[in-house]
Amino acid sequence: xxxxxxxxxxxxxxxxxxxxxxxxxxxxxxxxxxxxxxxxxxxxxxxxxxxxxxxxxxxxxxxxxxxxxxxxxxxxxxxxxxxxxxxxxxxxxxxxxxxxxxxxxxxxxxxxxxxxxxxxxxxxxxxxxxxxxxxxxxxxxxxxxxxxxxxxxxxxxxxxxxxxxxxxxxxxxxxxxxxxxxxxxxxxxxxxxxxxxxxxxxxxxxxxxxxxxxxxxxxxxxxxx
Numbered sequence: 001x002x003x004x005x006x007x008x009x010x011x012x013x014x015x016x017x018x019x020x021x022x023x024x025x026x027x028x029x030x031x032x033x034x035x036x037x038x039x040x041x042x043x044x045x046x047x048x049x050x051x052x053x054x055x056x057x058x059x060x061x062x063x064x065x066x067x068x069x070x071x072x073x074x075x076x077x078x079x080x081x082x083x084x085x086x087x088x089x090x091x092x093x094x095x096x097x098x099x100x101x102x103x104x105x106x107x108x109x110x111x112x113x114x115x116x117x118x119x120x121x122x123x124x125x126x127x128x129x130x131x132x133x134x135x136x137x138x139x140x141x142x143x144x145x146x147x148x149x150x151x152x153x154x155x156x157x158x159x160x161x162x163x164x165x166x167x168x169x170x171x172x173x174x175x176x177x178x179x180x181x182x183x184x185x186x187x188x189x190x191x192x193x194x195x196x197x198x199x200x201x202x203x204x205x206x207x208x209x210x211x212x213x214x215x216x217x218x219x220x221x222x223x224x225x
Contacts, residue, residue: 004032016040019082020062027063027075030082035089035102038082043103045183049094056090097208100179100201109202127207130171137164137214144221158222165218168211175208 005014012023017040018033020026036043039055063086068079092098101111126134140161147154179201186197 004029019059019086025062027068027071027078027082029078030085033085034106035085035092036106038085038089039093041093043106044187045096045100045103045180046187047093047099052090052093056086059086096176096180096183097205100183101205104198104202104205107198109198111202111205125210127210133164133167134214137161137218140164141217141221148221148224161218161222165215165222168215168218172208172211172215175204175211179204179208 005018006012007014007021007024007026007028009026010021010024012021014021014028016022018037019028019030021028030038039052039059041047041052060083063079063082065076065079065083068076071079092102104111140157144154144157144161147157182197182201182204185193186201188194
């Protein structure tokens with residue numbers, strides 16, 4: 001067992017508690033600990049958020065910096081770092097989409113808008129099955145923006161954009177359902193299924209980002225009318 005998996009103070013194993021020693025209660029360095037390990041969870045897409053929330057609150061209380069006000073400088077810093085890690089981990093793991101993106105990143109995929117400028121920038125390219133709808137939407141958005149600049153209103157155009165938003169919201173919901181299905185296949189553990197599910201989920205996340213940006217664009221225009 002490596003030194004990093006043992007308590008720096010008493011030498012006890014940290015297998016089930018990487019941030020706090022289960023033996024002496026000392027806070028541990030959190031560098032290199034991923035979000036799943038912070039909660040002693042296996043890497044999976046399917047996650048029960050109720051136990052996650054309970055463990056988050058329990059660990060937050062135990063690791064709160066006020067508890068270490070009289071501890072060593074190292075322990076005070078470790079408490080601050082562990083608290084920040086817990087907050088980021090909880091915020092990410094409780095959300096199905098953020099959890100999916102994070103787990104795929106752990107698997108080595110470049111996921112997220114920070115990579116949108118690379119290659120073909122998939123989240124900026126209209127999905128093939130939506131080309132006509134996206135073209136029509138962009139024309140409507142441009143027309144609505146022009147009307148707003150001129151101080152004009154067009155009830156029919158506003159109704160069309162509202163209907164388009166509903167349409168793309170429904171497509172987002174379908175993507176989320178597909179992500180959940182693929183996540184279950186990934187969790188099954190079969191190597192072939194896992195590889196296929198990983199590729200499918202990466203493509204679904206690209207589609208989701210594009211749809212989300214479309215909905216955001218429609219909302220921005222409608223909110224100014």
